[in-house]
Amino acid sequence: MVELLRNPKKLSKAQEELEQVIGKGKPVEESDIARLPYLQATIKETFRLHLAVPFIPRRAEAGVAICGYIVPKGAQVLANAWAIGRDPGIWDNPTSFMPERFLGMDVDVTGKSFELIPFGDGKRICLGLPLAMRMIHLMLGSLINSFDWKLGDEVVP
Secondary structure, eight states, X not given: OHHHHHOHHHHHHHHHHHHHHTOTTOOOOGGGGGGOHHHHHHHXXXXXXXXXXXXXXXXXXXXXXXXXXXXXXXXXXXXXHHHHTTOTTTSSSTTSOOGGGGTTOOOOSSSSSTTOOTTOOGGGSOTTHHHHHHHHHHHHHHHHHHSOXXXXXXXXX
16 A cells, blocks of 8 residues: 555556456456456565565575585575565566566466565465455455545655
8 A cells, every 4th residue: 555655656557457448437356357457567666675574584495506505405495575575587677566566477476486475485475365365356446546646745755
């Protein structure tokens, strides 16, 4: 929500999509989510920039040498999901909020796309992922479709 308030044009675009697809002021239903690609892209972009857990812990399944360092089998390693989300080798303008980057892009949050892993991946992926994804779309979509949001004049984005 903060990113949308800081970017009123992106908020307007999301509101326009919601108005066209479900009608202004109506709450988003689960069956609507698949028809709201800009809302989906907005949520992915928010996850890319603002992870709940920036490091994802794992154990090395085998010993390996990386950049001259030996990582022994069984060692705890941390995937830096925060850095992955801001890697200029993966993302253009990585510190900018640009939901459009996800339109037409086959990247999801279920751990299949390593460049976007806000819920982790593999056997230890967050069990709440399916519920979280439904609730976030329903809540954010309903909030921005039901109210006209803007920052107060005294607030600097």
